[in-house]
Amino acid sequence: MMESGGKGSLERLFWGAGSIVVVAYALIPVAWIISLSLKRTADLSDQRFLPSVVSFENYGVVFHDPQFPPALWNSMSIAGLSTLIAVLLAMFVAYAVVRLEFPGRRLIMAAALAIAMFPPVSIIGPLFNLWRSVGLYDTWAGLILPYITFALPLAIWVLAAFFRQIPWDLEKAARVDGATPLQAFARVIVPLAAPGVFTASILVFIFAWNDFLFAITLTSSNDARTVPAAIAFFTGSSRFEQPTGAIAAASVVVTVPIILLVLMFQRRIVAGLTAGAVKG
Amino acid sequence: MAKIELRGVTKRFHGSEAVKEASFTIHDGEFFILVGPSGCGKSTLLNMIVGLEEITEGEIRLDGVRINDVDPKDRNMAMVFQSYALYPHLSVRENMAFPLKLAKLPRAEIDRRVAQAAEILELAEFLARKPAVLSGGQRQRVAMGRAIVREPKVFLLDEPLSNLDAKLRGQMRTEIARLQRRLGTTTIYVTHDQTEAMTLGDRIAVLRRGEVQQIGTPQELYMQPRNLFVAGFIGSPAMNFLPARMIDNRLELPIGSLEISEPMCRRLEATPGPLAAGFRPDHLQIVLSDSRQEGGLHIRGKAEVVEWLGADLFIHSDITLGEFQEIALPEELGLAPEKQHRRTLVARVDPATRVREGDTVSLCLDPRHVLVFDAVSGENMSLELTH
Numbered sequence: 001m002m003e004s005g006g007k008g009s010l011e012r013l014f015w016g017a018g019s020i021v022v023v024a025y026a027l028i029p030v031a032w033i034i035s036l037s038l039k040r041t042a043d044l045s046d047q048r049f050l051p052s053v054v055s056f057e058n059y060g061v062v063f064h065d066p067q068f069p070p071a072l073w074n075s076m077s078i079a080g081l082s083t084l085i086a087v088l089l090a091m092f093v094a095y096a097v098v099r100l101e102f103p104g105r106r107l108i109m110a111a112a113l114a115i116a117m118f119p120p121v122s123i124i125g126p127l128f129n130l131w132r133s134v135g136l137y138d139t140w141a142g143l144i145l146p147y148i149t150f151a152l153p154l155a156i157w158v159l160a161a162f163f164r165q166i167p168w169d170l171e172k173a174a175r176v177d178g179a180t181p182l183q184a185f186a187r188v189i190v191p192l193a194a195p196g197v198f199t200a201s202i203l204v205f206i207f208a209w210n211d212f213l214f215a216i217t218l219t220s221s222n223d224a225r226t227v228p229a230a231i232a233f234f235t236g237s238s239r240f241e242q243p244t245g246a247i248a249a250a251s252v253v254v255t256v257p258i259i260l261l262v263l264m265f266q267r268r269i270v271a272g273l274t275a276g277a278v279k280g
Numbered sequence: 281m282a283k284i285e286l287r288g289v290t291k292r293f294h295g296s297e298a299v300k301e302a303s304f305t306i307h308d309g310e311f312f313i314l315v316g317p318s319g320c321g322k323s324t325l326l327n328m329i330v331g332l333e334e335i336t337e338g339e340i341r342l343d344g345v346r347i348n349d350v351d352p353k354d355r356n357m358a359m360v361f362q363s364y365a366l367y368p369h370l371s372v373r374e375n376m377a378f379p380l381k382l383a384k385l386p387r388a389e390i391d392r393r394v395a396q397a398a399e400i401l402e403l404a405e406f407l408a409r410k411p412a413v414l415s416g417g418q419r420q421r422v423a424m425g426r427a428i429v430r431e432p433k434v435f436l437l438d439e440p441l442s443n444l445d446a447k448l449r450g451q452m453r454t455e456i457a458r459l460q461r462r463l464g465t466t467t468i469y470v471t472h473d474q475t476e477a478m479t480l481g482d483r484i485a486v487l488r489r490g491e492v493q494q495i496g497t498p499q500e501l502y503m504q505p506r507n508l509f510v511a512g513f514i515g516s517p518a519m520n521f522l523p524a525r526m527i528d529n530r531l532e533l534p535i536g537s538l539e540i541s542e543p544m545c546r547r548l549e550a551t552p553g554p555l556a557a558g559f560r561p562d563h564l565q566i567v568l569s570d571s572r573q574e575g576g577l578h579i580r581g582k583a584e585v586v587e588w589l590g591a592d593l594f595i596h597s598d599i600t601l602g603e604f605q606e607i608a609l610p611e612e613l614g615l616a617p618e619k620q621h622r623r624t625l626v627a628r629v630d631p632a633t634r635v636r637e638g639d640t641v642s643l644c645l646d647p648r649h650v651l652v653f654d655a656v657s658g659e660n661m662s663l664e665l666t667h
Contacts, residue, residue, distance in 0.1 A: 172332050173365035176436075177379035177426070178353045187378075191369045 030255065036248035044244050058249035068250060070222040071230035075254065078140050078226060079208035082147035087201050089148070090155030091193075097156075098163040109160065116153035120146070124217050131218055138220045146214050151204040158203065162196025198265045206258055227254045282433035282466040283308050284329065288338035291324050291490075298324045300490045301338070306468060311460050314470045315477040316487035317513070317612035322470045323438055325487070329468065330357050330436050342433065353382075355434075358427035362439040364419045366411040366426075373398075373407040376425045383430070397425040400459070417448045424456070428463065435460070435467040441476065453479060474514050478502070486510050488612065508658035511558050511651060512613040517594060517626045520564070521615065523604040524557040524652060531652065533557050534601045534623075536577045538647045544662065553656035556607045561594065563649040564627035566635070567642045576644035583639045584624070593631040595641060596624050607655040 036044065037058050039051040046052065062068050093112075097105050127146065128137070136142035166189065174184035215229035225233075231250050234243040284306040291299040299321040306312045314322040327333040329340060331352035339346050347355060358379070367375050373394055380390045398404045401421040411419055420440060427435055440456070441449045457480050460467050471477055477484050478498045486493040486501065486509070494506040498514075505511035511519050522533050529545050530537040540548070548555060567578065581597035601621045609615045617623055627643050635641055652662045 167363060167365065169361050169363045169365040170367060173359070173361055173367075174378075175332065175352045176330055176355075176357065176359045177430075178382040180351075180353060183382065188367055 033248045033251050033255075036245060037252045039245060041241065041245055044242070058245035059253075061246045062249045062253065065234070065246070067222060067225070067230045067233060068227070071225050071227045072253070074140070074222075074224055075209060075226040075228075076257075078143050078147070078224070079205050081140070082144045082151060082208040083201050083205040085144070086148045086151040086155050086204050087159075087197060090152055090159050090200060091197065093152075093156050094159035094163050097160050099168070109156070112153035112156045115149065116157075120150060120213055124213060127214075128217055137218060138224050140224050142218050143211075143214055143224060143226070146218075147204075147208040147211065151207050154207070155200040155204050158200040159193075159196055162199070163193065166192050202261060202265060205261065209254070209258060283343055284434065284466065284468075285341040285344075286325075286329075286338065287341070289325070289328060289335055289340060290337035291321070291328060291333060292336045297490050299328070302492050303338075304485060304492065304495050306466060308466055309464045311457075311467045311469065311480060311482045313477040313481035313484040314468065314487060315474060315484055315513075316472065316493075318472055319489075320487040320612075321490035322472075322487050324490075326359075326436055326438055326468060326470050329434075330359050331355050356430075356432050357434040357436055358430050358432040359436040359438065360420075360423045360427050360440045362442055364411075364423040364443075366419055366422055368411055371408055371410055372403060372414070372422050372425075375411065375422055376429050379426065379430045393429045393431075394425075397429045400428070400462075401425050416444050417452065420444060420452060424459070428459070433466065435465050437467065437469045439471055440469075441471075442473075449476075456480065475516060478514065486513060488513075488610070504660070505651070506660055508556060508558065508653040508655070508660070509610045509613065511653070511660070512609060512615055515560060517561050517628070518613065518615055519558045519560050519651075520623070520625045521556050521558045521607070521609060521653075522623060523601060523607045523655070524555040525604070526555070531555075531557065531650075533577075534604050535579045535599055535625075535645070538577060538650060544652075547661055548652060551654050551661060553654060554605060554607060555661070556609075556653045556655040558651045558653060559645060559649055561626040561628040563646045564625065564629075564643045565646070566595070566627065566629040566633050567644045576646055579625070579643045579645065580640060581625070581643065583635050583637055583641050586635055586637050588631060591631060593629050593633060593635070595627045595629060595635060595643075597627070597641065597643065598622050598624050610658070 032049070035049060035051055038054050038056070039046070040053060040055045040057055043052060093108065096102070097108060131137040131142050136145070170188050170192070171184050174188045175181070179187065209226075210228065211226070212228040212232075215226040216232060219225040219229055227250065231247055231254075234246050234250065286302050286304055289299060289302040290297060302325060314325060316322050324333060328335050331347070331350065335348050339348050341347065342355070367378065370378065376394045376397055377390050380393060385393075394407070395404075398407055401424060403418070403421055403425055406414060406418060406422075411422065414422065420443075423440070437456070441452050444452060453476060456469075469476075469480060478501075481498060483495060483497055484501055485495045488509050494501060494510045496504075501510060501514045505514060508521070512521065522535065524531055524533050526532070526545070526548050527537070529540070529542075531540050531548070564579075565576075567576075579597070579599065581599055583595045584598055585594075585596035587594040587596075598619070599622065601623060606617075606621065625643070629635075650662075651660055653660055
């Protein structure tokens with residue numbers, strides 16, 4: 001008993017300490033940014049970790065900035081639409097690759113991977129010229145298209161891996177139990193595929209939401225500029241002032257939706273819903 | 281009422297035939313077994329009956345009505361899958377209610393039927409749980425429950441016990457047999473296990489490489505196997521097979537020769553190829569040194585392996601084939617000899633016999649129980665004599 005108790009507490013200590021290190025490593029910069037965003041302009045360089053006076057002045061500046069609110073709207077719409085389209089397409093592709101026998105299945109997966117490995121920076125110049133001549137420059141579609149292109153491989157691979165785990169006997173069982181093909185899909189397959197779809201959606205959304213390269217290159221105005229690009233154009237309230245506080249506040253504002261999204265769906269993502277469908 | 285007729289049912293996958301011209305009738309209320317080694321087409325046949333596989337040729341009739349093109353949902357058949365195929369996102373109650381909800385039954389009726397099935401299968405206390413937390417046996421019961429709540433015309437069971445451990449398998453086997461008798465529903469049961477087939481089936485169809493080898497009651501298959509494959513597949517331990525030949529109206533085996541009747545002689549002489557003789561371990565009896573049975577064929581050999589199982593005692597004894605040619609047995613049977621030109625004979629003897637490994641034993645073969653097969657076609661040549 002003593003020995004196993006000792007081993008248990010040592011193990012707990014190890015995991016506890018390990019978790020603290022990892023969490024601190026990941027979250028200290030976030031905490032720093034939050035702290036910066038809550039400081040008054042005068043206190044920005046006071047070299048304290050916690051603000052001496054909590055102030056929402058920077059948030060006021062951000063939301064009264066002529067660029068930020070439209071950029072937030074652009075970001076949400078562009079990331080949302082890209083996610084919707086990419087995941088929908090990826091679902092069809094992954095379903096077909098997993099469920100149907102047709103020549104070129106492997107080729108599709110390999111091609112998808114090849115696209116994912118392609119460095120975006122190498123096409124950004126040609127894309128800039130191309131978009132300008134076809135009129136996609138500084139439009140939502142001009143950003144959504146590359147986002148879908150680069151997000152699709154990821155979504156296809158995630159969804160295909162997920163669909164492979166679904167016990168497809170369930171579909172047959174539902175058919176024998178009296179379901180039409182559509183009912184079998186909607187009532188049995190969709191609930192089982194949902195965690196995979198959520199996972200893929202969140203990954204794609206985060207990719208589109210965080211992108212800076214395409215956003216800064218392919219936009220020029222509030223029509224399509226997203227938050228990461230807009231932050232780069234922040235100026236202080238006077239030209240002698242660093243916009244550090246405003247940048248911190250804007251960063252917090254764009255981080256919050258992602259955190260909420262992950263927190264909301266983490267149970268669905270993690271839940272091993274398919275466990276127990278079959279033996280073992 | 282449900283009678284299923286198969287007429288020349290054939291299934292082709294990419295040119296190869298998974299099921300060849302299966303034609304038989306399953307009667308109303310019958311417990312019918314499809315048995316065979318893996319890859320014999322038994323599951324494909326079941327899937328065609330339930331409608332999950334297209335029928336390439338031939339037709340299937342349910343109560344006289346052709347159902348080839350009827351959607352599986354409209355066939356009113358319930359199936360239990362080898363994997364159980366329980367819906368993991370639904371509770372036990374919802375799993376069992378699923379087909380009833382699809383059939384749009386009134387709520388009260390659904391509740392009544394689910395409660396009744398849960399009662400029969402002793403699942404009442406698990407109704408609120410998800411399949412993931414159930415044991416293998418409980419999951420199996422839920423799968424059965426989902427099938428019986430529908431009160432279908434036919435039950436189809438695809439190797440329902442193969443994921444359970446040996447003890448539970450025996451238990452569930454008895455339970456399934458009792459349930460089928462109680463409900464009286466026509467049942468088709470697929471298995472690769474001949475013990476399950478023999479204990480459960482009213483009638484059994486033995487399949488090999490997509491072809492039906494023989495259909496009959498367990499007794500018929502055991503006593504009068506139509507060919508060498510059925511003879512070797514049914515029965516445990518398997519039948520002993522030896523090469524044989526006709527010499528001077530006697531059947532010669534590596535262990536001695538047997539007198540055979542006149543008509544049998546003529547039949548065997550008409551057989552062009554080599555012959556194979558088969559006899560079950562039950563028909564090899566041990567003889568004590570001082571007694572000698574009349575008419576029996578006596579074999580002296582060393583007891584290489586002795587297996588005492590309480591109610592049975594199996595003695596494995598090696599014999600040499602001498603100048604006899606080796607015969608090829610169907611490879612699915614797994615009876616290929618371990619040693620060149622030798623055979624191990626298995627005898628099932630009185631468990632009270634005191635035999636130790638290494639002892640020299642004297643075994644006696646009752647010639648009335650020796651079956652003779654055409655070693656090439658596998659056909660049972662002695663069939664008519666036993667009728």
